[in-house]
Amino acid sequence: MLNQVSKQHIRVAQNASGRSMNVPVYRIKGQRPGPTVYIQSSIHGAEVQGNVVIYHLIQWLQDTPVSGEIILVPNCNPVGTNIKAGEYTLGRFDPVNGTNWNRGYYYDEQQIQLFAQSVTDEESGASIKQRFRAHWQQAIAQKLASPWGLGLAQQLNLRLQQLAVDADYVLDLHNGPVSTRHIYIPQYAKDSALAFNFPHCIFIPNAFAGALDEATFCPWWTLTDLLNARDQRTLDFGVEAFTLEMGSQEVIDFAEGEIDATSIISYLTAKGLLPESKVTPANMTRIGVALADYKTLYTDWGGMVEYCARPGQHVKEGELLARVLNIDELDNDKGSKPVYAPCDLIPMLHFPSASVLSGTQLYKCFTNYFTLSEGS
């Protein structure tokens, strides 16, 4: 093997038996300098396919020259993965209090403003970058040392964020319920949409809602805007962060994982980490949407649902999306109620169970979408 993979385990929690719950951290350090990449998977415990993607990445990266360092953390949430409720995995939130496992990363706009005051208009971008990372690391460490303690999800998130803060590129590998591939991209890095092989791209603004991608790019984005406006500079720190949604949860598929690993290799190649890689982005149609146009359709009725529109399918306004069976009216024409598309849309995902209460999120959909690239 060309590259040595180093492996350590970090403790992120302790269970009710008092045993440590550890996360494996794989590091591939290239012989040449270059950017740092941080990739994690399964922060939502049932979204396991990213672990296969990391498996393929490690296999691939062991045998190719690397410029820089790649840190890979599969199964980064051992608590979430191990909460079964029935046959499935209750992986999206802490079963004790409902806290989403992907909403406790650190962000504090005041800290950015404070830091900005320490920057002169003569300080180099490289120096600012280094100092800001140290500043942010310290803020996270201080948060973790809180004398009254912190909640489990937040502790987990902060310990992972400590690994991610020094990275230039952060990839958080997720899955949807029943889903087709889509990716969240910060608006300022929209060109990177063309470096991955994702057919559906969601562009997000500079607003922190708790997730790792936002926790990564919001500080840099905010700092850049602040300094550039204040000092009439054109600083660009080059940090990018993405949430990759690679198909459906509760599924392991080695062949599909290889496709997504290739997509990531394509991005890393474009970013200069893999000097001898010949992997280029696929020739494919890519569709984009603004986050504000990525809409959730809730059902008004409880009942049992057939999901007629498949994720990825182009649906016209008024076409059938779903049908809700009504078990009390099977002998008449109200036996099933249709749900129609309120406008032209592309569903990205649908709810994974046929049984729904009213107010269940049936579909999440692209609306007002546009073409980024045309496949030939």
Add this chain to the structure above:
Amino acid sequence: MLNQVSKQHIRVAQNASGRSMNVPVYRIKGQRPGPTVYIQSSIHGAEVQGNVVIYHLIQWLQDTPVSGEIILVPNCNPVGTNIKAGEYTLGRFDPVNGTNWNRGYYYDEQQIQLFAQSVTDEESGASIKQRFRAHWQQAIAQKLASPWGLGLAQQLNLRLQQLAVDADYVLDLHNGPVSTRHIYIPQYAKDSALAFNFPHCIFIPNAFAGALDEATFCPWWTLTDLLNARDQRTLDFGVEAFTLEMGSQEVIDFAEGEIDATSIISYLTAKGLLPESKVTPANMTRIGVALADYKTLYTDWGGMVEYCARPGQHVKEGELLARVLNIDELDNDKGSKPVYAPCDLIPMLHFPSASVLSGTQLYKCFTNYFTLSEGS
């Protein structure tokens, strides 16, 4: 419409708000006399596809002459259907105590022996049948009237069984986790395997384990054996009961439901309930297995599983069934562990989640199977 469908609701439970939980009972009574059929679905709350099958049956049966009576009870377990845990339905057991919703039907061998003592060798089969039903109804009613009360699952089961006791043919509609079509058939009714369109048939002996099919046929089977042996008679009461496993849980699919409805129509036609029906069994390969050869494969390891063998696929001894990803060994050749078929087999179903602890039921498989009919 040719036939009137009558509909009533029976109360099977009361929830923690003190509200009644009702089950819809549809009855189609033919103009001519004939057998009674009882069909229920969704005793396991996540196994919802039977509700669609009943929908199609009711649509079909409204417009065709019927000899006899057909009672249809969709969504027969409103408690199980409504326990969500995460996005899925915790439908197989009572979330309070783990009791399987399909194990509390009434059976008491002593009652059969007691009843047999009341039968003379001159009593007609028809008379015995009528009296035994009354006897069994009374026993269930007495059980339900227990002065210390009964558990929720048992109450639910007994109230449904009260509807089923008078039926000649009982069909309990289920689904597997991720599953292909298969059917449980009592050994004495093995010919009926050819009247349904199920490619996989499991033949079960006269042993009561709590389910509705057994609760239906075990009493008649035991009584028949007892009287025939005692009095050298050849009584045959003609009661049959089946558990139909029609694909995967958590799914509603109207088109697939029509296929299963047709299969049931084929059986009802064969049994004389539908004098003008032209529906005949499909020309298809049917494979049989003894219950003792229907085997469960448990995993020795915990981890994340790719299910390589599809339900229904013929797998040879030593072929790959599944692969378990080991997130701590992604950098070496122990990154995934193969699970091989211990003998020639056909998986009927596999676990629906990729995340498994050791001791999880990975597959249930036909072994030592044989051909019942050859499709051309």
Add this chain to the structure above:
Amino acid sequence: MLNQVSKQHIRVAQNASGRSMNVPVYRIKGQRPGPTVYIQSSIHGAEVQGNVVIYHLIQWLQDTPVSGEIILVPNCNPVGTNIKAGEYTLGRFDPVNGTNWNRGYYYDEQQIQLFAQSVTDEESGASIKQRFRAHWQQAIAQKLASPWGLGLAQQLNLRLQQLAVDADYVLDLHNGPVSTRHIYIPQYAKDSALAFNFPHCIFIPNAFAGALDEATFCPWWTLTDLLNARDQRTLDFGVEAFTLEMGSQEVIDFAEGEIDATSIISYLTAKGLLPESKVTPANMTRIGVALADYKTLYTDWGGMVEYCARPGQHVKEGELLARVLNIDELDNDKGSKPVYAPCDLIPMLHFPSASVLSGTQLYKCFTNYFTLSEGS
């Protein structure tokens, strides 16, 4: 009976069987005019004691003259009450997605600013109050009519809020896990602390975090501040809202419920709704704390916990709060780890289970508290 109690049911959800889930609404309308009071209980499904309090209130209020109207909604969350997981009730959040049932009420600061523009400095307080209510009702109705639908928790919250918007006094009845009595009071209504019989009072600022009390008082508070600052007026709309935490969840206790009903009667008497009531506040010690000083103590270790400090007990800095058993060190002096009070404090509640993961909220505590009233 002196007063007629009217009772209706409103539909707040539909379950997976397609059945309506209803909430009972009791209304006691006095013969004389007066303020409107809205009281609900059990928005968190396991916090059931408020239902007993409402029972006692209805019994009491039927026989006494009332000026104004009292609306009482027990068991206001039929979904939460009916999700069992094991023997307990998973009542604090939607089991599907983790959404807290008490965080989806409507608030929109922009709507207040918009409304303020329509107010002249000559409009009377009464007129403003009436128009603002109508404005707010319309905003909620519009939210509920959202063409893409709304999530279950939010739908539930908004339908309840529609009942509460017209009230002058809103009481949301809760319980803590293992808890002593405490009450949340908006800072501007701090005098009302002396009208209830709660020994522990938390004063909260004008910041909306999603709960019903905040959703009630934040709009009025914000509007008042805005208009009074703009027009140099001293408007006071007199709307008050409270969250009452009346002991421990998962418990029904009729005798304790009578104590809390009396406390509420005392408040209603002070507010003029019960002209003939002689109930006055108890002579008792009341302790207050600012919300910022109401602190959560998280455990750093997982393990099994003895809660040594009782809710309500005054604990000095450095005294023992809890002990965590370590099952791997029972043969040495690390068999149990002590948790000490980080400062002088009074625990209000502790976690209800002995088994905790790291990062579990062990205690919520008053710190920097002060005396509101001295009992003699």
Add this chain to the structure above:
Amino acid sequence: MLNQVSKQHIRVAQNASGRSMNVPVYRIKGQRPGPTVYIQSSIHGAEVQGNVVIYHLIQWLQDTPVSGEIILVPNCNPVGTNIKAGEYTLGRFDPVNGTNWNRGYYYDEQQIQLFAQSVTDEESGASIKQRFRAHWQQAIAQKLASPWGLGLAQQLNLRLQQLAVDADYVLDLHNGPVSTRHIYIPQYAKDSALAFNFPHCIFIPNAFAGALDEATFCPWWTLTDLLNARDQRTLDFGVEAFTLEMGSQEVIDFAEGEIDATSIISYLTAKGLLPESKVTPANMTRIGVALADYKTLYTDWGGMVEYCARPGQHVKEGELLARVLNIDELDNDKGSKPVYAPCDLIPMLHFPSASVLSGTQLYKCFTNYFTLSEGS
């Protein structure tokens, strides 16, 4: 310290992250020979108080001479302890399939009959005892080596049983939901009731239902009966096994744990394991009941329950046990429904949540009980 405590960990499962789940095994081996004792706790994950009892036992036993060996296994079910669902622990059954964690121990009556054939009427009791243990160990090992694997609960049970098979005295430490102290005793060992300090004793017959105590004594009981009847001998192998129910689940209480540890020390002293111990059974009233008279009371109604009768309280026929609040009838005299004692009884435990569906086990009660010892 007088005695060395040896400690090892055995692997009983692997979680979905592929990590081993271990159980701590403490062994105290006396300098002098004597019987072997096996004590485990928390096979039901929420029943944690036995872990404190084992803590106190280990503290006590380190400093006193021991004849024989004592094996202590706290927290013997690391899977069950770590399944949280809401704030509580879903500890009684496997969350995947509902299997009770205390029903998968090995027992096979045919194996006993087979073994009995190998015993001559001249073989000594000691020899039979040794050979039967080896026979049983082998049968368990064979079961564990099953080529198709075994379910998780059964694997866990068998691995623990391997530790227990060689013991003369087996103590399985449990808790009830909300419970007073009671103990299960095999009828043949009824004198041992007087060696413990349990006020309530349930005498059980020779019938295997899956639990560890039965799995321990049923084989010896059956073998003894078989050989004594066949060969007119009066063999007595002296093996005893008990299930100790020591108060309520979800609670750790060090002071209460010391009381139960003393009770066990009293039993071990009586059995000769602690030659210098002066601990004698308490002078107390002990009440006995046949298992058939230990009855479960189910509620007919769903609703919210006040448990009026405390565990341990003597209740006369017709006295009030519980009250069910009916939230739809709070304005009339059906607002609460009383539940009366169907006969004279002593409740041992009641359901731990106020919210119940119909068919919930409200109370388990002694009926037709009798006095074993009178306290003075």
